[in-house]
Amino acid sequence: DLNETIGSKPQNGLDDVKAVIVVLSGKGGVGKSTVAANLAAGLAMEGKRTGLLDVDVHGPSIPRLLKLGDCRPAMTGTFMVPVEWHWNLGVMSIGFLLPGKDDAVIWRGPAKAGVIEQLAKQVAWGERDVLVVDCPPGTGDEPLSVLQIFEDKAMAVIVTSPQDMAVDDVRRSVTFCRQLSTPILGIVENLSGFVCPSCGAVHDIFSAGGGERLAAETGVPFLGRIPIDSEVARSGDDGDVFLAVASQNPSALAFKAVIASV
Numbered sequence: 001d002l003n004e005t006i007g008s009k010p011q012n013g014l015d016d017v018k019a020v021i022v023v024l025s026g027k028g029g030v031g032k033s034t035v036a037a038n039l040a041a042g043l044a045m046e047g048k049r050t051g052l053l054d055v056d057v058h059g060p061s062i063p064r065l066l067k068l069g070d071c072r073p074a075m076t077g078t079f080m081v082p083v084e085w086h087w088n089l090g091v092m093s094i095g096f097l098l099p100g101k102d103d104a105v106i107w108r109g110p111a112k113a114g115v116i117e118q119l120a121k122q123v124a125w126g127e128r129d130v131l132v133v134d135c136p137p138g139t140g141d142e143p144l145s146v147l148q149i150f151e152d153k154a155m156a157v158i159v160t161s162p163q164d165m166a167v168d169d170v171r172r173s174v175t176f177c178r179q180l181s182t183p184i185l186g187i188v189e190n191l192s193g194f195v196c197p198s199c200g201a202v203h204d205i206f207s208a209g210g211g212e213r214l215a216a217e218t219g220v221p222f223l224g225r226i227p228i229d230s231e232v233a234r235s236g237d238d239g240d241v242f243l244a245v246a247s248q249n250p251s252a253l254a255f256k257a258v259i260a261s262v
């Protein structure tokens, strides 16, 4: 029916997604993708209907972290179907759409924003309690367009490492979210202390607690510290984040504490 077609608003795969957690970082390499993957895996393991969307155009690492490197999403009509992972976690990544795993995204700004939007909306997410989004790092155009896509559903988790430089970058992320009126669920301090593989004790390599101090200073909740743990690095390389999430390692327990507080 033509009237129905004209009258109906364009379909948006996000309509039945209740909440969106956008994982942000002021700079790259602080473990944003690792936190996003573990957060999504942990929420899915708890039985929440969870999706994980990777729109980090600079280096989509979710396919590698979850060992989904060669997956290509199926289609239903004009919508892409999320790739199913353990615990019914539905995954979509810009990496699934690139021809080769080493290809960089070379689109210019506006095209990039369009691709990011399509990757969020042209997906048959269905009913989800929560969608975790691995966002490009920084406080520029890319994270801005990501936050705009989710409008008032977006809430931010900011990841930092303990070094002073990283903490300054996070201060900018906090300001960025406030300017966009995006609620901040809290700050996670990753790479915070080192778990000794032989004795299990946690040693501080960098001055620890920067994330916590910044949280207190800016009035943002502090969600927890994740130690540097060789098991986290190994599980990322081997693509078995689920083993890490389900274990009793100090890092797994730290991730669970973060999940309990979001």
Ligand code: ADP
Residues within 6 Å of the ligand: 025, 027, 028, 029, 030, 031, 032, 033, 034, 035, 061, 190, 191, 192, 226, 227, 228, 229, 230, 232, 233, 234, 236, 237, 251
């Ligand atoms: P980002 O998304 O911020 O660029 P990644 O999540 O890709 O960072 O992490 C960068 C590297 O650091 C990866 O090799 C990852 O496995 C490793 N890593 C992240 N967090 C930890 C941790 N807590 N312990 C050990 N290695 C980690």
